[in-house]
Amino acid sequence: MRKLVLAVAGAAALGLGAAWAQEASQPLPDEHWSFDGIFGTYDRAELQRGFQVYTQVCAACHALEHLLYADLGGPNGLGYSEAEVKAIAAQAQVTDGPNDQGEMFQRPGRPSDPFARPFANDKAARAANNGALPPDLSLIVKAREGGPQYVYGVLTGYREPPPGVKMGQGMNYNLQFPGHQIAMPQPLRDDSVTYADGTKATLQQEAHDVVAFLTWASEPTMEPRKRTGVKVFLFLLVATVCAYVVKRRIWASVH
Amino acid sequence: MAAPVKQNKLIRWIDHRLPVFTLMEHELNEYPTPKNLNYWWNFGSLAGIMLVIMIFTGVFLAMAYTPQKDLAFDSVERIMREVNYGWLMRYIHMNGASFFFIVTYIHIFRGLYYGSYKTPRELLWMLGVVILLLMMATAFMGYVLPWGQMSYWGATVITNLFSAVPVVGNAIVTWLWGGFVVDNPTLNRFFALHYLLPFVIVGVVMLHLAALHQHGSNNPLGIDRKGPQDSIPFHPYYTIKDLFGLGVFLLFYAAFVFFWPNLLGDPANYIPANPLQTPPEIVPEWYFLPFYAILRSVPNKLLGVVMMFGSIFILFLLPWLDTSRVRSATFRPIYKWFFFVLIVDCVALGIVGAHRPEGIWVVIGRIATAYYYFHFLLMMPFVGWFERPRPLPTSISSAVLKGGGRLAGAGATMEKP
Amino acid sequence: MADIAHPAGGSVHGTETSRRDFLTLTAAALGGIGAASAIWPFLDSMNPAKDTLALSSTEVDLAPVQKGQRLTVVWRGKPVFIDHRPDEEIKKAQEVDVSSLRDPQPDSERVKKPEWLVVVGVCTHLGCIPLGQKATDDRGQFGGWFCPCHGSMYDTSGRIRQGPAPQNLAVPPYEFTSDTTIKIG
Numbered sequence A: 001m002r003k004l005v006l007a008v009a010g011a012a013a014l015g016l017g018a019a020w021a022q023e024a025s026q027p028l029p030d031e032h033w034s035f036d037g038i039f040g041t042y043d044r045a046e047l048q049r050g051f052q053v054y055t056q057v058c059a060a061c062h063a064l065e066h067l068l069y070a071d072l073g074g075p076n077g078l079g080y081s082e083a084e085v086k087a088i089a090a091q092a093q094v095t096d097g098p099n100d101q102g103e104m105f106q107r108p109g110r111p112s113d114p115f116a117r118p119f120a121n122d123k124a125a126r127a128a129n130n131g132a133l134p135p136d137l138s139l140i141v142k143a144r145e146g147g148p149q150y151v152y153g154v155l156t157g158y159r160e161p162p163p164g165v166k167m168g169q170g171m172n173y174n175l176q177f178p179g180h181q182i183a184m185p186q187p188l189r190d191d192s193v194t195y196a197d198g199t200k201a202t203l204q205q206e207a208h209d210v211v212a213f214l215t216w217a218s219e220p221t222m223e224p225r226k227r228t229g230v231k232v233f234l235f236l237l238v239a240t241v242c243a244y245v246v247k248r249r250i251w252a253s254v255h
Numbered sequence B: 001m002a003a004p005v006k007q008n009k010l011i012r013w014i015d016h017r018l019p020v021f022t023l024m025e026h027e028l029n030e031y032p033t034p035k036n037l038n039y040w041w042n043f044g045s046l047a048g049i050m051l052v053i054m055i056f057t058g059v060f061l062a063m064a065y066t067p068q069k070d071l072a073f074d075s076v077e078r079i080m081r082e083v084n085y086g087w088l089m090r091y092i093h094m095n096g097a098s099f100f101f102i103v104t105y106i107h108i109f110r111g112l113y114y115g116s117y118k119t120p121r122e123l124l125w126m127l128g129v130v131i132l133l134l135m136m137a138t139a140f141m142g143y144v145l146p147w148g149q150m151s152y153w154g155a156t157v158i159t160n161l162f163s164a165v166p167v168v169g170n171a172i173v174t175w176l177w178g179g180f181v182v183d184n185p186t187l188n189r190f191f192a193l194h195y196l197l198p199f200v201i202v203g204v205v206m207l208h209l210a211a212l213h214q215h216g217s218n219n220p221l222g223i224d225r226k227g228p229q230d231s232i233p234f235h236p237y238y239t240i241k242d243l244f245g246l247g248v249f250l251l252f253y254a255a256f257v258f259f260w261p262n263l264l265g266d267p268a269n270y271i272p273a274n275p276l277q278t279p280p281e282i283v284p285e286w287y288f289l290p291f292y293a294i295l296r297s298v299p300n301k302l303l304g305v306v307m308m309f310g311s312i313f314i315l316f317l318l319p320w321l322d323t324s325r326v327r328s329a330t331f332r333p334i335y336k337w338f339f340f341v342l343i344v345d346c347v348a349l350g351i352v353g354a355h356r357p358e359g360i361w362v363v364i365g366r367i368a369t370a371y372y373y374f375h376f377l378l379m380m381p382f383v384g385w386f387e388r389p390r391p392l393p394t395s396i397s398s399a400v401l402k403g404g405g406r407l408a409g410a411g412a413t414m415e416k417p
Numbered sequence C: 001m002a003d004i005a006h007p008a009g010g011s012v013h014g015t016e017t018s019r020r021d022f023l024t025l026t027a028a029a030l031g032g033i034g035a036a037s038a039i040w041p042f043l044d045s046m047n048p049a050k051d052t053l054a055l056s057s058t059e060v061d062l063a064p065v066q067k068g069q070r071l072t073v074v075w076r077g078k079p080v081f082i083d084h085r086p087d088e089e090i091k092k093a094q095e096v097d098v099s100s101l102r103d104p105q106p107d108s109e110r111v112k113k114p115e116w117l118v119v120v121g122v123c124t125h126l127g128c129i130p131l132g133q134k135a136t137d138d139r140g141q142f143g144g145w146f147c148p149c150h151g152s153m154y155d156t157s158g159r160i161r162q163g164p165a166p167q168n169l170a171v172p173p174y175e176f177t178s179d180t181t182i183k184i185g
Helices: A002-021 A044-056 A082-091 A122-128 A147-155 A203-218 A222-251 B009-017 B020-029 B039-062 B072-081 B086-114 B122-144 B149-164 B169-177 B184-215 B234-259 B286-297 B301-321 B333-353 B360-386 B396-402 C017-044 C050-054 C087-095
Strands: A093-096 A105-108 B032-034 B231-233 C058-061 C070-075 C078-084 C116-120 C143-146 C153-155 C160-162 C174-178 C181-184
Touching (some): A044 A203, A082 A105, A147 A203, A222 B086, A222 B234, A222 C017, B020 B234, B039 B086, B039 B184, B039 B234, B039 C017, B086 B122, B086 B234, B086 B333, B122 B301, B149 B184, B149 B301, B169 B184, B286 B301, B286 B333, B286 B360, B301 B360, C058 C070
Antiparallel strands (some): A093 A105, C058 C181, C070 C078, C078 C116, C143 C153
16 A cells, blocks of 8 residues: 555656656846845945936836835935935926916926836837837836846847747847747847946946846835844744743653 | 632632633633644644734734725835835735645644544534635635736636626626626725635634534544543643744744745736736636646536535535544554545645646646545545554553553544534 | 643752743743734834825925915925914014913014914814914904814914913924025925
């Protein structure tokens, strides 16, 4: 009986394993990130460079709906001071109103404003982009299987289509993108931006920085989460060991 | 034992009018518990604690959440980003659903292995199945609330299960939706029910506990307590053991909440619901995968739905499907192995549920579904008849003292109903 | 009790009592600390969120407000009363014997420019919004504001003069960014 059961279980496990292996998709890049692991944190300089890439390249088409300018400052921000955040916000034009005449008006942004959007609505975004909708980026890293590796893979995955591949109209060949045909033209190349801190702007550097920034945008509370986690974990460890010792002593008299 | 509690005058005054302290004394201190419970018995109290954690975090999340289709997704993101410790509350609640199910499934399989559903604990078991059903309904509706792509399409698919009902199916689905698709009225009512059902669960848990305390816990030997030498008071022995178990459990739970909070979730649920586009891969949360696999393994719509729900409802009949007079699988050489195959079978169903129903997965899914029903409907009655159980110890304390030394005839210890 | 064994042995009540008590106390203390610190995040979640705190300033253009007119603007969700005070109101406000007031404060401490009074329009009694912003409103005996809820009366400097309110109408933090604009908050 036992042998039969083991044999059946073993065969089932093999079958499952084999079937699972068939479903491998495009391998993800193996980029290393400062925020990897349970002690990983964001690199502020990297985030600021990534924010520059977002502002100068991505922001033309992609919104960051869930972010306020105020999120750039503070302990979980990009390391900007309050004054710097105000200056960044003030560069954006924000529609406000209605005023006393009942009309909407433009004013410089304030820290309490959400990030300015490139298009008034999804229809306008599609109209300007050949029918394709540039997704909001504030959760892009959390909303894709593979997270930062996947986004990095897409940004660095543009190639000439291999011979024999028929491309759809307006589509671009990308190694990482599912189906390899992506509507977004290659957004980043060497020297797409000139970094304020003098870092050499290679494609890989830009992609790495902007993915770090987008990871932060997806989860600005990652650092307090991990910090709290380490404390909670240590506390629980001590409390559990303590409970175990007490348990042993209380149960010592039970036979 | 009752004396020390009543020394305090105020306590005596209250207890004379409202005997809460007598009740606590009776259910904790005097409540006799078998002395040989192993760590598998920790999972009942863990499930109770998870219920409390879920209600507590849920109430605070509800203070910042907006059940409106245009605002629900954004309000969840606002909780994650702007509300103080909002990320913590949400990750505890979100991963809490998974851990609640882990704990509950282990609790159920413990009951299956040690025969905790057998006389005189049939109603205790059936109340547990009611709790499981309520938990599933609550979890499903809770998953809809963030209004992401998986929320929306999960809600669409699961509510559409009822369209399999002959004649009135479509009317039922429209009624569930309050519209012609999953829409704002659906979200509203799911929120209302998601808030209500946990308190219904609390009520059924009370009944579950009342039924438990009627005859006391089963134990790894599956034999009844014979006398004082077999029992110890619940407090402090099992309170401290449960607390230690809680500590170990919280270590695992905290690791997920703080370090891998999204590992058990689906990335697509961070995309706002889009009623015009179904995601390419749509899967339920892991704890529903085995049932989802059963649903997809049956080529007929109505039969698939019936077999999916049947896989849970069959548990109501378990006390009568199992014909063996011995509770614990420890003494059942054949059933024991079928039990482990059932675990493998359920895991296999879960893995099948996570994959597209093509090729080998369809075959595995069908075999595993068939086996699931075979286990309960055929194996349980028949093995109970022909299996020769190993001899049972005469009492818990003799087994504990002498490692199962003095033995008695099989089946001698179970009361006749 | 009859059907429970009393585990025998010295360790329960015997020589090791003090060590066990210490351990039990430590465990109980850890549990207490854990529970208490676990509750704090939930209470704190009910405090204003970050985006609420970020909405802290309001700019107001004073140019269109004529002498004698009163304007209501919203700051942090609360009404702020702006009174372009005519000379006789200023005079009345300055002539009051400060020591006779319930909440003694000279008018000069309550304004940045005497012709502009800026106060939070929330009665310090129980949070109603006093009348007096419209010319037709009942402004009470002191020409300032009158709270309809429990009859508190404020003078032309927004100071409490009669009724149950304990304090003067609060002056919000504000500054003149130009001659005719102020920024509140």
